[in-house]
Every structure is written in structure tokens, then in C-alpha cells.
Amino acid sequence: MRLLIADDHALILDMLQNFLEQEKDMEIVAANDMQDAISAVSAQPGFDLALLDYDMPGMDKLDGLRRFMENNSAPPVVILSGHAARDVAQRAVSMGARGFLPKSMPAQSLLHAIRFMALGEKYVPVDFLFSSDQADASPAPDGPSATALTARELDVLKALCDGKTNKEIARDLGLREPTIKLHVKTLYRRLGASNRTQAVMIARSWGIY
Known part of the structure; x- marks a missing residue:
């Protein structure tokens, strides 16, 4: 690179x-x-x-x-x-x-x-x-929120909720598997999750999947 x-x-x-x-x-x-x-x-x-x-x-x-x-x-x-x-x-x-x-x-x-x-x-x-110290920032959300995720991240999150593997998600979304792995890692960090099970539980607690 x-x-x-x-x-x-x-x-x-x-x-x-x-x-x-x-x-x-x-x-x-x-x-x-x-x-x-x-x-x-x-x-x-x-x-x-x-x-x-x-x-x-x-x-x-x-x-x-x-x-x-x-x-x-x-x-x-x-x-x-x-x-x-x-x-x-x-x-x-x-x-x-x-x-x-x-x-x-x-x-x-x-x-x-x-x-x-x-x-x-x-x-x-x-x-x-969403940082509150940005001069033009709107109020930060109270904890994780689906609105803080990109459309692509929501697609990946839905696929996780469907129990799909990284390879299956990559095939369905037309992306490379390394890209999906990075999306999943980013999702964990943004959701405060340490694994797929926690990510799915958080998504379902929002009522979106």
C-alpha cells in the first residue's frame, strides 16, 4: 500500500x-x-x-x-x-x-x-x-443509537442478526470479506459489543431487527 x-x-x-x-x-x-x-x-x-x-x-x-x-x-x-x-x-x-x-x-x-x-x-x-465539544455539534445521543450507524453498517448488522457469516455477508453485499471484517469490528466498537451475540442483542433491544 x-x-x-x-x-x-x-x-x-x-x-x-x-x-x-x-x-x-x-x-x-x-x-x-x-x-x-x-x-x-x-x-x-x-x-x-x-x-x-x-x-x-x-x-x-x-x-x-x-x-x-x-x-x-x-x-x-x-x-x-x-x-x-x-x-x-x-x-x-x-x-x-x-x-x-x-x-x-x-x-x-x-x-x-x-x-x-x-x-x-x-x-x-x-x-x-457526535462529540459535544464540536462548536456546531448537535446534542450527543444518549447511548448507542441506530442513527449513529451508516447505511452500510446497518446492512451488516442486519446480516449478523440473520446469523450470516462474513463470507455470506460479503457475497450478499457485493463486497470483499476483509471489508466486512472491518465493518464488523467497527460495529463492535460503536455498539460497545465484544462479540456477535452482544451486537445482535443490542440491535434487538432497539427493536430494529
Whole structure:
């Protein structure tokens, strides 16, 4: 997996690069600003993902995202930010970004999210979307809720309730089995479940399946 990471904060860039390069299947190319990022994808096409810092020079808020994606060699884009509000994440995804990653994410969660998006799925942390400290956030739900899940996650949850295996779910939804495994792991975390039985019990307690 080839990743482009663009961030003008040298310490964060080095930390991300060093952490991700511990994965044997990951190759990282670093850039310091938007122009470097555009030059990198033009000179070395074939990246699986590009992680772009929302605040780096040349980004110009989300105008830089638009300019980056206009490049014919541009890979799917993920926005990184340490402080951007929820509406920034929502606008980025609506413009075509593959996802949004707060820099405050735990390292392993960030790694799982990157692999998830590299498989073609969109990702924004649900706890970020419903966080009460976001300036424009609506009140957080009282405990887990079906409204906090994506349509795809609800499809997977229904399949779990039907007793289907990951292979059967992948076949029914037209997805790869590794993608389903990531969906199931994400469902466990969002529901506060540790296994399929607990996930099914929670779904049935909502009365949706």
C-alpha cells in the first residue's frame, strides 16, 4: 500500500511516517505542503490514499482539496486535522474525500481507519460526529443509537442478526470479506459489543431487527 502524507508540521509528519512504516505492506511518501503533494502524485502516480492536512500551506481550507482532486493522478483523499469542526468533515466527504481523521485518534484506530478506506470505504469517526465539544455539534445521543450507524453498517448488522457469516455477508453485499471484517469490528466498537451475540442483542433491544 502506497500512501502520500502531506503535513507542514514536521514532528507530526515524522511520527505518522515512522508509525505507519512499521507495517510491512506500507510505503510512505511525505510532502510538506499542497504544492509538494500535487507534485508527488504527478511524478509518482499509483498511490492508494493521500492524507492531506487541513491547515497546511496551499490547502486554503477545502479549496486545496478540490484542486488536488482535479489532478488526473490523484488518489482517494483523506483529510487530517487537529481542530477542524464537524461541518468541515461533512463538506470534505460531500466533495469527494474518502474520509476525515482527527489527529487526536489513537494510533491503532488510525491504522484501522486507513486500511478501511484503502478498501474503498468512507470513514469519519462517529464519536467525532457526535462529540459535544464540536462548536456546531448537535446534542450527543444518549447511548448507542441506530442513527449513529451508516447505511452500510446497518446492512451488516442486519446480516449478523440473520446469523450470516462474513463470507455470506460479503457475497450478499457485493463486497470483499476483509471489508466486512472491518465493518464488523467497527460495529463492535460503536455498539460497545465484544462479540456477535452482544451486537445482535443490542440491535434487538432497539427493536430494529
